[in-house]
Amino acid sequence: MTATAPGKPPATPRTYLVTGGAGYVGSVVAAHLLEAGHRVTVLDDLSTGFRTSVPAGADFVEGRVQDAARWLDPAYDAVLHFAACSQVGESVADPDKYWRNNLGGTIELLAAMRDSGVRRLVFSSTAATYGEPVSELVTETDPTAPTSPYGASKLAVDHMITGECRAHGLAAVSLRYFNVAGAHFSPGAGAAYGERHDPESHLIPIVLQVAQGQREAVSVFGEDYPTADGTCVRDYIHVADLADAHLLALEAAVPGEHLICNLGNGNGFSVRQVIETVREVTGHPVPEVIAERRDGDPAVLVASAERARERLGWVPRRPELSAIVEDAWSFAQRARDQRATDRSGATR
Template sequence: MKYLVTGGAGYVGSVVAAHLLEAGHTVTVLDDLSTGFRAGVPRGADFVEGRIQDAGRRLDSSYDGVLHFAACSQVGESVVDPEKYWRNNVGGTIELLAAMREAGVRRLVFSSTAATYGEPAGTPITEDDPAAPTNPYGATKLAVDHMIGSECRAHGLAAASLRYFNVAGAYAARDGVTYGERHDPESHLIPLVLQVAQGRREAISVFGDDYPTPDGTCVRDYIHVADLAEAHLLALDAAPAGEHLICNLGNGNGFSVREVVETVRKVTGHPVPEIVAERRGGDPAVLVASAERAKRVLGWRPSRTDLAGIVQDAWDFARRTADGPARGTEPGTQGTGQG
């Protein structure tokens, strides 16, 4: 089978592309490298440097489907520059869907996010809970979910939207390359804490230690990026023509900010200074996924659910790429890491 992977030079896209190649598929990666890395394109994939809007020049009837990861994804930036997010995430996907329709490519897996839920009333969060995003990033992802549903009903697209919770870890592929997380700027908790362990940041800021949780800090659901990638391959054949499947992807367990920090200390053997700061607006105390639908419909089971193992994979990758984009020495942020 032949697939186009938009945003395939980024963190999740590169790991999914590697899994596709290992499964024997033919892969074309389309990425403008604005946030991705050329080194993140797996060996064996055809690489095209370009935007989502350029997909029409690549797609033809020889493709069996598209896996769509290309998006602006910084929550804070989306608040101060919302037009960028609507233009790229929504406008770009409109053009991608048109290109797929024109080429007769009728299968799509979309990288959605738990940010579509906003501040849920309770946990674990199911796909039937209200979607009420609290920032433009989540709003644009939800808009694309709605757009895809309309495309399925009107034009027979078979599609799955996978709503990620906190993705972490790294993947050692069969091509001898390890693919991991190196956003610039970084906003996710585990790589930020690892930067403190490396001496690249002075401390990690913990925003609030008075939440109604066992240790007072926020609790989040962490999923290993390789488990996430496996769900994408299963999702390619999950939805019949004309239907739009939405699934949460998480491990169903939560770890607090303090648990993550302490696990990094144990795994790395390095001190990690903390700075306790005021709570941030919009940070729910607990965000944990119910992934029962993905288990039932996709036949998916996350297997890398141990926090120490996830941190160890991320630490090994961080040491390999220690000379990569630095983030300065200012205190880090705890980050929700929602997709």
């Protein structure tokens, strides 16, 4: 099937349900769908997302994915499923929450899709399904041995989707993200979509918080790894490139098949490279504090995205770390004002 190029008006506008569309990645994908001329409904319980992140032009339903059957009907052409709990540390402390929300919620969603006749799904999966990598360049055929309930719950959902495809003809694509960063700015609308996690656990926004003066320093967990500068190397992908892949996945989904694709740039950047890039982009000092290694942190974790290139026709358009950081910094500056608005009485 020929994929529609991201951002170009489709021959026929389609109608999509985006679960978790008030969160970081979900809001960016919802914005891309609208900009491509489609109709979008966002379903989100606002437990971690923000009402202000729902793109203008999207219909919004405040609710849980477990209750999707109330709103899902044959008018929808597909579901893009982002609603999930996603903090690794929290999943270790409260695994039941992750099994109930991530696995239990998807069980209910798949049943609602089956009952309503909606037969196309794009699922937000994760590199955490692989656990400790067996190679520096991770492929979809590598062993899956997640080390946290978060990764295990996502892997369980992938297995469940595979069964749904085989038994009931669902057309599904799971996209396994590596390190997503950056922000999306809607052309002409003045709207911006980026990371607003509370608390923040991702490296680039944490380093930007140091540049903004919200943190005193960034912790570098280990500087004795077998890498060029002794710090961990990770694969960073621009969130707008990630969104492009979701639109392509909608067109590439085949009835009865569950396609799983890694999403990454195929090259890595070290912790120190990220910190130095933030210094260059922002013009601010970023103090470092050396800390002990964290258990389970591999030296290098980089994705092979060859399958996404071959099956989806997807090529990252913003692979440079500087471009990712520049967009994340622009959003971080805007987000300071947005946080003040949220805390002064606006809904999340």
